[in-house]
Amino acid sequence: MNQYPPWKYVLIVLVVLIGTLYALPNMYGDDPAIQVTTTRGFTMSSGTSGVIDDALAGAGISIKSSEQTTDNRLLYRFHDAEAQLHAADVVQKALGETYVVALNLAHATPDWLRAIGGRPMTLGLDLQGGVHFLMQLDMDTARSQALDRYVDDLRAALRDAGLRYVSVRAEGGGLVAQLRTEADREQALTIIKGDQSLQGLEVKELPAGETFGLTAAINEQQLMALQQTALKQNITTLRNRVNELGVAEPIIQQQGADRVVVQLPGVQDMVEAKKIIGATATLEYRAVDETNDPFSAQQTGRVPADSRLYTYQGNPILLKKRLIVSGDQLIGASGGFDQQGGSPMVSVTLDGVGASRMLEFTRDSVGNRMAVVYIEQKPGGQKVEDVISVAVIREPFGKRFQTTGLDSIQEASQLALLLRAGALAAPMEIAFQRTIGPSLGRDNIERGFKSVVIGFVAVLIFMVVYYRSFGMIANLALAANVLLLLALLSMLGATLTMPGIAGIVLTVGMAVDANVLINERIREELRNGNTPQASIRAGYEKAFSAIADSNITTLIAAFVLFLFGSGPVKGFAVTLSLGLLTSMFTAIMGTRAVVNLVYGGRKRIAKLGV
Amino acid sequence: MDFFKKKTNFDFMGKRKPILAISALFVLASLIMLPTLGLNLGLDFTGGTEIEVRFETPPQASQVRESLAKAGMDNAVVQTFGSPNEILIRIPPQDEGEAADQTATRVIEAFKADFEGDVEMRSSGFVGPQVGEELTEQGILAMIYALIGIFIYVLFRFQWRFSVAAVLATVHDLFVTMGALALFQISFDLTVVAALLAMVGYSLNDTVVVFDRIRENFPRLGKLSSAEVINRSLNETLSRTVMTSVTTQLTLIALYIFGGEVISAFAWTLIVGIVIATFSSIFVASPILLLLGVSKYDLVQVEKEGASLDARP
Numbered sequence: 017m018n019q020y021p022p023w024k025y026v027l028i029v030l031v032v033l034i035g036t037l038y039a040l041p042n043m044y045g046d047d048p049a050i051q052v053t054t055t056r057g058f059t060m061s062s063g064t065s066g067v068i069d070d071a072l073a074g075a076g077i078s079i080k081s082s083e084q085t086t087d088n089r090l091l092y093r094f095h096d097a098e099a100q101l102h103a104a105d106v107v108q109k110a111l112g113e114t115y116v117v118a119l120n121l122a123h124a125t126p127d128w129l130r131a132i133g134g135r136p137m138t139l140g141l142d143l144q145g146g147v148h149f150l151m152q153l154d155m156d157t158a159r160s161q162a163l164d165r166y167v168d169d170l171r172a173a174l175r176d177a178g179l180r181y182v183s184v185r186a187e188g189g190g191l192v193a194q195l196r197t198e199a200d201r202e203q204a205l206t207i208i209k210g211d212q213s214l215q216g217l218e219v220k221e222l223p224a225g226e227t228f229g230l231t232a233a234i235n236e237q238q239l240m241a242l243q244q245t246a247l248k249q250n251i252t253t254l255r256n257r258v259n260e261l262g263v264a265e266p267i268i269q270q271q272g273a274d275r276v277v278v279q280l281p282g283v284q285d286m287v288e289a290k291k292i293i294g295a296t297a298t299l300e301y302r303a304v305d306e307t308n309d310p311f312s313a314q315q316t317g318r319v320p321a322d323s324r325l326y327t328y329q330g331n332p333i334l335l336k337k338r339l340i341v342s343g344d345q346l347i348g349a350s351g352g353f354d355q356q357g358g359s360p361m362v363s364v365t366l367d368g369v370g371a372s373r374m375l376e377f378t379r380d381s382v383g384n385r386m387a388v389v390y391i392e393q394k395p396g397g398q399k400v401e402d403v404i405s406v407a408v409i410r411e412p413f414g415k416r417f418q419t420t421g422l423d424s425i426q427e428a429s430q431l432a433l434l435l436r437a438g439a440l441a442a443p444m445e446i447a448f449q450r451t452i453g454p455s456l457g458r459d460n461i462e463r464g465f466k467s468v469v470i471g472f473v474a475v476l477i478f479m480v481v482y483y484r485s486f487g488m489i490a491n492l493a494l495a496a497n498v499l500l501l502l503a504l505l506s507m508l509g510a511t512l513t514m515p516g517i518a519g520i521v522l523t524v525g526m527a528v529d530a531n532v533l534i535n536e537r538i539r540e541e542l543r544n545g546n547t548p549q550a551s552i553r554a555g556y557e558k559a560f561s562a563i564a565d566s567n568i569t570t571l572i573a574a575f576v577l578f579l580f581g582s583g584p585v586k587g588f589a590v591t592l593s594l595g596l597l598t599s600m601f602t603a604i605m606g607t608r609a610v611v612n613l614v615y616g617g618r619k620r621i622a623k624l625g626v
Numbered sequence: 627m628d629f630f631k632k633k634t635n636f637d638f639m640g641k642r643k644p645i646l647a648i649s650a651l652f653v654l655a656s657l658i659m660l661p662t663l664g665l666n667l668g669l670d671f672t673g674g675t676e677i678e679v680r681f682e683t684p685p686q687a688s689q690v691r692e693s694l695a696k697a698g699m700d701n702a703v704v705q706t707f708g709s710p711n712e713i714l715i716r717i718p719p720q721d722e723g724e725a726a727d728q729t730a731t732r733v734i735e736a737f738k739a740d741f742e743g744d745v746e747m748r749s750s751g752f753v754g755p756q757v758g759e760e761l762t763e764q765g766i767l768a769m770i771y772a773l774i775g776i777f778i779y780v781l782f783r784f785q786w787r788f789s790v791a792a793v794l795a796t797v798h799d800l801f802v803t804m805g806a807l808a809l810f811q812i813s814f815d816l817t818v819v820a821a822l823l824a825m826v827g828y829s830l831n832d833t834v835v836v837f838d839r840i841r842e843n844f845p846r847l848g849k850l851s852s853a854e855v856i857n858r859s860l861n862e863t864l865s866r867t868v869m870t871s872v873t874t875q876l877t878l879i880a881l882y883i884f885g886g887e888v889i890s891a892f893a894w895t896l897i898v899g900i901v902i903a904t905f906s907s908i909f910v911a912s913p914i915l916l917l918l919g920v921s922k923y924d925l926v927q928v929e930k931e932g933a934s935l936d937a938r939p
Contacts, residue, residue, distance in 0.1 A: 142888065150757065447754040451730070456678070456748040463886035470884055471877030478873060514888050515817055521881050522824060522896070525874035526831075529866075532873070533835065536866040543633065562838040565783055566831040572775040573827035577820060580768035585820045592824065 018552055018616035020609055028609050031601070032496050038503035041129055041136040046121035047080060047093040048100035050107060053116050053259060060088040064111070068092065071110035077103050093122055118263060121282070137506050138265070139281075140513030140587065141450070143464070145457035146281035149293060150448035151254075153274040155239075157399075158246050158442030159189070162234060166191055168338055169213045171322075177207050182227050183321075190234075191217070194227040201228040208232070216241070243274060246442040251276055257293055275447065282454070299419075301341045303377065304385035304406060305334035326389070328403040335387050335403070340377045345370030351429030354420050360428035361420040375414035382409055388419050464517035471521045472498070475528060483535050485625030489610045490531035493602040497527050500598040505591065516587035523595025529566070530603035533559040538626050548621040556608055563604065567596050634861045639853040642913035649910050653798055656805025663808040668815030668891075671762055673755040675717040677730045682743030684710035689740065697736035699729075708887040712748065719755055765819045769800065772823060776830055784837055785925060787918040792833045795911035799829045803899040810894075817892040825899030828874070832867060832907035839863050840915070844922040852921050856912050864908075871904045 052068065054060050065082065068090065072079060080093040092107075094100045100119060108117040121144075123136050141148050163186045170193060171184050181204070182194035195201045201221065208214045208230075216238030222229030234242070251268055254276060258266045267279040278293060305323040313319050314332040323334045345367050354361040366374055378386075390404045405419050475494065479487035501520060505512065538555030546554065574596070577589035615621055669676040687704060690713060694702045699717055707714035715733060730750040737745040773793050780789040803825060807814055839859040847855050875897060882893035 152754070152756070445754070446752065448757045449750075449752040451747075451750040453746065453748045455680075455746065460886060460888060463884055463889075467881045467884040467889075471880035474876040474880060475873050478876060482869070514885075515820060515892070518817070518820075518881060518885070518889050518892055521877045521885075522874070525877035526828070526870070528873045529831070529870040532866050532869045536863075536869070539865075540862065558842070561842075562835045565838055566834045569776050569779060569830040569834050570827035572779060573772045573823050573830070576768050576772040576775060577823045580764045580771070581816075581820065585816055588817075588820045588824070592827075 018549055018612045020612050020616075024605070025609055025613075028606055032499070032606075035496070035500040035503040037129075037132070038134055038507050039499050041123065041125040041134045041506060042502060044124040044126070044136065047124045048095075048097045049091055049093045049120045049122035050100060050104045051085075051118045051120040051122075052090040052092070052107060052111070053118070054088045060090070064115075065090060067110055068107050071106050072103055075102065075106045077106065091120070091122055093124075116259065119282075120265075133507070135506060135509065137502070137510055137512040139457075139461070140511045140516070141279055141281055141452050141457075142514045143457050143461050143512060144281050145452045145454035146279065147283050147452075148280075148448075148450040149278040149446055150271070151250075151276045151278060151293075151444040152447040153243065153247055153250065153276075154443045154445055155243060155274060158242060159234065159239065160186070161442065162242055163189075163191060166214065166217065166232070166234070169211070170208070172338070173207050173211045173214060174204060177203070179203055179207070191232040192222075193230045193232070195230070196227065198224070198228055201230060204230060247274060247276065250442065250444060254278060254293065276444070299343050299346070300339045300389045300391060301374070302339050302387050302389055303336040303381060304387055305336055306384055308334055310334045326387075326401065326403045328387070328406055333387065333403060333406065335389070340386070341366060341370045341374050345373075349432040351425065351432035353425065354418065357420065359420055360423070360425045361418050362428050362432045363416070363418050365416050366414070371414040374417075375412055378409050378412040378414075382411060384409055460514050464514055468517060468521050468524070472524050475524055479528060479531070483531075483626055485614075486531075486535045486538070486607075486611070489607050489614075490528055490535070490603070492610060493531065493599075493606040494524065494528060496606055497595070497599050497602040498524065500602065501591065501595050504594050504598065510590060511587065513587040515585065516591045519588040519591030520595065523592060523599065526570070527595060527599035527603060530559075530563045530599060531607060533562055534603075534607070535626050538624065542624060542626070548615070548624045551624065552611060552615060556604070560604070563600070567600060571596055634864055635857075636861060636864070637857060638860050638908060639857045639913065639916060642909075642916065645909045646913050646917075649798060649906070652802045652805070656801045656808070659805045659808045660801075663811070665804070665808050665814040666811040668813045668818075669716065669751050669753050670816045671758045671814065672718070673753045673758040674719040675729050676751045677715045677717075677733055678707060678712065678748040678750070679715065679734065679737060680712045680746045680748050681737075681741060682711070682745075685713065685741060690737075693736050693740040694733065696740075697732050699733070761816065761819075768819070768823060769826070772826055773797070776826075780834070780837075784841060785920075787915055787920045787924060788837050790918060791911045791915040792830055792837070794914050795833055795906045796826055796829050798910050799825060799899065799903050799906050802902050803895065806898050806902075807895065812894055813891050815891060817889065818895050821892045821895035821899065825896055825903055828896075828900055829903035829906060832870070832903055833911040835866065836860060836863050836907055836912060837915075840912075840920075841925055844925050848922055852919075853916055855922070856916055856920075860908055860912060867904060867907060871900060874900055 052064070065084070069079075069082075072092075077099050078095065080095055082090065082092045085091050092103065094103060104117050104119055108115070111117070125134060125136060167184055167186050170191065171181075174181050174184070174193075179200060180196065181200070182196060184191070184193045186192075193204060195204055205219065208217060208219055216235055217232040218235045219230055219232045222231055247270060251270060255266075255268050258268060258278065258280065263280045263283055265281055267277065269277045271277050280293075305320065308320050308323065310325065310332040313323075313325055313334055319325050320334065322337050324337055326333050326335055346364060349362050349364050351360065351362055353359065385406050385408050387403050387406045390402045391399060407420065472494075476491045479490050479494075481487070483490065498520070501523065505516075510516070534555050537559045538551050541551035541554045542548065571593055574589045574593040578586055578593070581589055615624070690704050691702075694700070694704070694715070699715075701718055703716040705714050705716075706712065717729060729752075730747055734745055734747050773796060776796070777789045777793050780792050800822060803822065806812075807818065812818070836859060839862055840856055843855050843859050843862075847858065850858070878893050878897050878900070882890055882897060885893060
């Protein structure tokens with residue numbers, strides 16, 4: 017007889033119930049909200065929420081609810097978008113510059129659902145609008161930067177050891193040092209081996225000529241390490257910058273060995289976002305070479321070996337190559353007006369190492385000048401270096417100081433923002449960018465939803481017309497299948513994209529295949545003169561191998577799609593494979609359970625509705 | 627309702643030679659069309675910048691070009707996109723890496739100055755040349771690995787003749803579908819690659835269902851010739867082959883009509899691909915299986931196979 021043991025019915029009901037529960041959060045939609053975070057280096061004080069509450073109450077804006085989502089993130093929900101926009105303004109004014117207030121759409125999932133881990137699917141950029149960047153690490157530049165650093169360090173190490181060299185320079189992807197004697201070279205080799213900052217070099221001796229030369233190349237291991245640390249630092253930096261932008265739910269992820277994906281959903285001002293994300297600006301503090309004449313250097317083209325020629329306000333200036341402090345030692349910066357002169361300035365705070373280096377330098381150099389070089393990596397690889405200020409060191413200083421000489425307060429605050437957000441360890445290029453306007457996102461959701469519903473209904477109607485009762489049962493399974501698929505996608509925290517929707521639609525079409533196979537098989541058995549009960553049993557049993565084999569081959573294709581695909585293709589592969597898996601459960605076990613319930617108990621069935 | 631009330635009894639294998647010849651002709655035509663007509667490669671593969679703009683009223687194509695020329699973008703390609711109010715502008719990769727949104731801003735500003743009413747940027751994209759190359763490479767690799775994976779699976783579950791027939795039929799589907807993409811100049815982007823791989827999955831799904839029936843029928847119908855067994859199997863699975871194709875097409879047509887521009891190339895590829903895949907599971911995979919000399923001995927145990935071979939006259 018066609019009967020399932022009770023536990024199977026219980027299991028099926030349980031799975032469908034759990035599926036319903038976890039698919040449910042997708043029905044609730046979003047609340048307009050604002051998200052308050054602190055900028056880098058500041059911690060959220062306990063009184064912050066009180067300040068916000070007061071400010072909102074003062075402006076007469078009613079809050080739907082508020083919560084602290086993480087240590088330094090507050091979320092306020094509102095009843096409508098108007099209140100949200102107004103609130104963002106009010107709160108930003110009340111809290112000042114050390115806080116970022118961002119507009120956000122917060123899921124309106126009820127608390128009891130959230131308590132059991134229920135959450136809606138995240139909408140992809142193509143459905144809610146936003147910017148997607150793929151940034152590629154520029155390893156060539158990173159390598160030459162590393163080489164420059166090695167040159168500096170080697171010179172310093174040789175000088176510290178009192179060893180006089182003919183030259184140390186970067187040449188053809190490596191480093192070349194020329195020394196006077198064989199003994200000097202031996203000593204240089206020992207210095208390189210012993211110096212912590214000179215590790216990772218592969219040193220070779222050059223054939224002796226007038227001088228005794230050494231070449232050194234950065235070894236593979238070191239280059240790999242360089243790439244990894246550069247990428248890691250860049251991700252951190254990008255994260256800081258994105259936080260400064262106040263984007264609600266950004267995604268910043270490593271992709272492959274040398275790429276970073278940045279997704280900024282719902283960003284309105286793309287140009288501004290791009291400027292902040294893409295900028296690879298940093299500051300370097302360098303001493304002014306006071307012993308040589310910059311004008312003669314400019315005319316003759318003969319620049320002292322340890323200096324470089326820049327121009328500042330139309331005049332040449334020589335700056336020492338060895339830098340005092342660079343952007344990565346900077347922990348805080350804010351724009352404002354100079355209290356004495358009233359000119360725009362950036363107030364800078366350094367970390368411990370930077371502060372002690374700065375103090376050491378300024379102590380010995382009171383009365384001398386120090387320059388700030390602003391280095392920006394433009395897309396396309398050119399490097400722009402500008403001397404933005406030259407100032408006389410009036411007294412030794414360390415941790416805190418000011419940089420003046422900027423054109424406008426806008427420039428000062430933008431520079432402060434970039435400085436705060438940190439420098440990229442190596443320049444990055446945008447390899448791929450996709451911007452989706454909010455209106456297109458809305459249209460896509462509407463279209464996607466419409467096509468899922470229409471495709472689904474068309475299949476439902478077709479199945480009922482063609483297979484009658486068994487078609488109806490297949491339809492139940494199909495509905496359960498879509499429900500389970502949505503639940504699984506939500507539980508996995510998948511991002512729903514337009515290709516993902518296409519995957520769901522296609523799953524609907526292909527999922528009924530199992531039922532078509534079973535129903536056709538039952539019809540066949542009936543045609544061969546078997547009894548209805550035997551036909552049902554044989555239909556399910558014989559169809560199974562075909563269902564399993566055909567679904568596994570499709571899963572292989574979907575799996576490969578997942579491995580090789582990027583972005584949209586991955587989303588499609590995930591929904592398609594999950595849909596196939598859930599359909600195996602609903603179409604085989606689910607329908608069998610219903611068929612058994614309906615027909616299993618009957619002794620005699622006159623005619624099967626198949 | 628039942629389209630296949632009576633047992634069908636088409637002689638598919640009897641006509642295998644002319645039909646295989648036609649299939650071969652299709653593949654040949656595709657192989658000629660692919661390099662001559664070429665695929666209409668989308669932004670994902672060519673690299674460059676793409677901007678989608680919506681106007682309040684349908685713009686004149688000539689005015690759009692004029693406006694772009696003034697903004698210094700003579701090499702831009704303009705096409706309507708979805709509704710007549712929307713246009714898609716494609717700008718080939720430039721030497722100087724001007725950022726996409728800078729270009730987009732320039733374009734929108736030029737339009738705002740030259741056109742009445744609101745001009746809205748719907749989306750913009752920029753793809754660097756290196757990414758395009760990588761995507762092409764990944765796409766081809768994905769196809770190859772999918773085919774290898776499936777070859778091995780079918781080898782385990784069936785036998786090498788089935789593997790070869792299934793993979794050849796799938797390759798046939800891939801070529802013919804891509805030929806159709808070239809013929810109709812459908813924009814070939816990443817979603818189309820996904821569609822092609824989904825089609826590969828579907829095509830094999832279809833073929834494997836038929837093979838499953840052949841595997842089942844060989845021992846049952848031992849007295850019949852291989853051609854007759856295959857014919858019988860094809861007829862028995864015919865209704866299923868057609869029905870599944872119909873339900874899948876129903877959803878795909880909904881996707882094509884209502885899904886919007888973003889997904890239309892995807893839906894188009896699958897609609898055409900599934901027609902071809904359905905055809906090939908009947909008219910390509912099975913005839914190849916027969917050509918490869920499949921017999922009932924192929925599906926029995928290996929030791930037995932040797933023994934029965936010896937016993938043959």
